[in-house]
Structure formats: C-alpha cells, structure tokens
Amino acid sequence: MSDAMTALNGASMQGPVAAVREAALQGMVLLRGDLADETLAAVVKDLTGCDLPGQREMVQAGNTAVAWMSPDELLLLVPYEEAGTTVASLSQALEGVYHLAVDVSDARALFRISGEGAREVLARLCPVDLSPAAFGPGEMRRSRLAQVPAAFWIDETGTISLVCFRSVAGYAFGALSAAAESGPVNFL
Amino acid sequence: MLILQCPYCGIQCDETELAPGGQAHLKRHGPGSSDEDFEAYLFDRDNPMGVHFERWRHANGCGKWFLAARCTTTLEVFGTYSAQTTEPPAEIADRIRARRPNWEGRT
Numbered sequence: 309m310s311d312a313m314t315a316l317n318g319a320s321m322q323g324p325v326a327a328v329r330e331a332a333l334q335g336m337v338l339l340r341g342d343l344a345d346e347t348l349a350a351v352v353k354d355l356t357g358c359d360l361p362g363q364r365e366m367v368q369a370g371n372t373a374v375a376w377m378s379p380d381e382l383l384l385l386v387p388y389e390e391a392g393t394t395v396a397s398l399s400q401a402l403e404g405v406y407h408l409a410v411d412v413s414d415a416r417a418l419f420r421i422s423g424e425g426a427r428e429v430l431a432r433l434c435p436v437d438l439s440p441a442a443f444g445p446g447e448m449r450r451s452r453l454a455q456v457p458a459a460f461w462i463d464e465t466g467t468i469s470l471v472c473f474r475s476v477a478g479y480a481f482g483a484l485s486a487a488a489e490s491g492p493v494n495f496l
Numbered sequence: 497m498l499i500l501q502c503p504y505c506g507i508q509c510d511e512t513e514l515a516p517g518g519q520a521h522l523k524r525h526g527p528g529s530s531d532e533d534f535e536a537y538l539f540d541r542d543n544p545m546g547v548h549f550e551r552w553r554h555a556n557g558c559g560k561w562f563l564a565a566r567c568t569t570t571l572e573v574f575g576t577y578s579a580q581t582t583e584p585p586a587e588i589a590d591r592i593r594a595r596r597p598n599w600e601g602r603t
C-alpha cells in the first residue's frame with residue numbers, strides 16, 4: 309500500500325512576522341444530520357468526548373475536536389489513523405438516525421499560520437474581522453481565502469489553523485505565503 | 497459594498513462571501529398551470545428603485561440560501577430571513593414600513 313502524503317509534502321515559509329506551514333496529516337470526518345437530535349449528540353459525545361458545539365463554536369477534548377460548520381453539519385477532527393474507524397462507528401451508532409458521515413481527511417489540506425503577524429496574514433486574504441475582540445479561540449470561521457473557500461480557527465497561543473480543499477492547496481499556500489512576505493501594518 | 501447577516505451563522509457577511517440568487521419569493525405554479533404563469537416564473541422580474549427582496553447564498557460559509565430585504569438605491573438592509581418562507585416575515589415588513597412609510601408592500 310502506498311504511503312499517505314499531504315498535498316504539499318509539508319511545505320513551509322518564514323516571513324518577517326509570521327510563518328506558514330502545511331500541517332501533518334489530520335483526520336477529518338464530516339457529519340451531517342439533525343444537530344437537535346439527542347441520539348446524534350450522545351453518539352458524538354461518546355466517540356469524541358466533545359459536547360455538541362453551538363453556532364460557529366469549536367469544542368476540543370484531548371486530541372479530538374468537533375466544530376460547527378453549518379446548521380446541519382459538523383467537522384470532527386480526529387487522529388489521521390482513526391478517521392476510518394470513526395466513520396464506521398458513527399454509521400453503526402447512528403443506524404436508523406438520519407445522518408451522513410464521510411472521511412474527508414484526504415480531500416482537505418491543513419495549514420498553520422503562526423507568529424505575531426498570524427492574524428494580519430489572514431486579514432489580508434479574508435473578509436473577516438480578525439481583531440482579538442471579534443475572533444478568538446473556540447470559534448470555527450468559514451470564509452473566503454482570496455478566491456477559494458476556507459475554514460479556520462485560532463488557538464490560545466495565537467496560531468491559526470486553516471482548512472481548505474486539497475485541490476487548491478497549492479493556491480492557498482501561495483496566497484498565504486505572499487501575504488506573510490511583507491511586514492506588519494499593526495492595524496488589528 | 498453590501499454586508500448581509502447570514503441568519504444561519506449569524507455572521508456579518510461581506511458581499512464577496514455570498515453568491516447572489518436573484519429575486520426572492522417567485523412562485524412556481526404547479527401542474528395544470530398556464531403557459532403565462534410559467535413564463536412569468538421564468539422571466540418576469542421586478543426592477544424597483546427602492547425596497548427589494550433577494551435570494552442570497554452563503555457560498556463561502558455555511559452554504560445555505562437565505563433571503564434579504566434591502567433598498568436598491570441606498571443599499572440600506574432591512575433584514576435577512578429564512579428561505580423557507582413565501583412572504584417576508586411581519587417583523588421585516590414592520591421594519592421596512594418604519595423606514596419607508598410610503599412602501600406599498602409586495603405587489
């Protein structure tokens with residue numbers, strides 16, 4: 309069997325105030341269903357240890373996380389090797405409950421933007437208020453990264469993680485790198 | 497630049513995060529309806545200077561369709577609401593009347 313590889317083989321760049329790098333393989337499971345359904349909430353809690361996130365929220369528990377993507381969609385972040393078994397467990401536990409569970413790990417690319425200027429790098433590409441007052445840890449934000457859709461969140465250390473489609477990974481890395489190339493504006 | 501709040505995410509969406517879907521509240525007539533009804537569904541569109549209702553999709557976001565009431569001349573937004581409705585909700589109509597006393601309602 310061939311080895312699983314990320315889209316850009318861990319590409320990275322260092323700018324004056326922020327660094328961009330492609331993260332290691334990350335398990336991602338897309339779960340669609342009725343988020344008000346108690347069975348669904350219980351199954352997600354059981355599998356990931358996370359309570360169901362509210363609107364735009366992201367709940368973390370150890371090395372797993374559950375993010376709210378839309379009124380009927382969640383993204384489960386699990387270790388890469390566990391994505392397949394997570395889907396199987398979901399399908400089994402949700403038998404008879406309306407849902408759709410798909411392993412999308414290999415259909416996505418994940419980037420980390422770190423450093424003092426991380427927020428500014430993203431602010432140059434996304435129509436989003438990235439000031440600390442408006443955007444902080446615990447929120448999953450879907451938006452537009454230059455010309456492609458993306459979703460991102462920020463952790464306590466100020467590192468931003470960004471997910472996009474694998475097919476546009478090269479474009480996303482190029483856009484992020486270009487934005488990280490210049491110095492700070494110190495607007496945020 | 498237009499900023500609309502997605503009723504599903506609660507995000508104040510920049511126009512570039514959205515995809516436009518044309519006029520809202522079009523009625524598609526069912527089986528047995530006349531050719532005129534179908535033609536009107538396909539082609540008849542309002543083009544008002546003033547209050548207008550539109551469909552928008554949060555394309556670079558949750559992906560859901562929603563409806564918006566706004567003024568085409570001033571870009572004032574009266575509100576956004578669920579796409580699962582055939583008429584603007586009462587609170588949207590009230591807000592429009594408060595700002596545009598001469599508004600005659602949807603015709």
Ligand SMILES: [Zn+2]
Nearest residue numbers: 502505554558
């Ligand atoms: Zn939305």
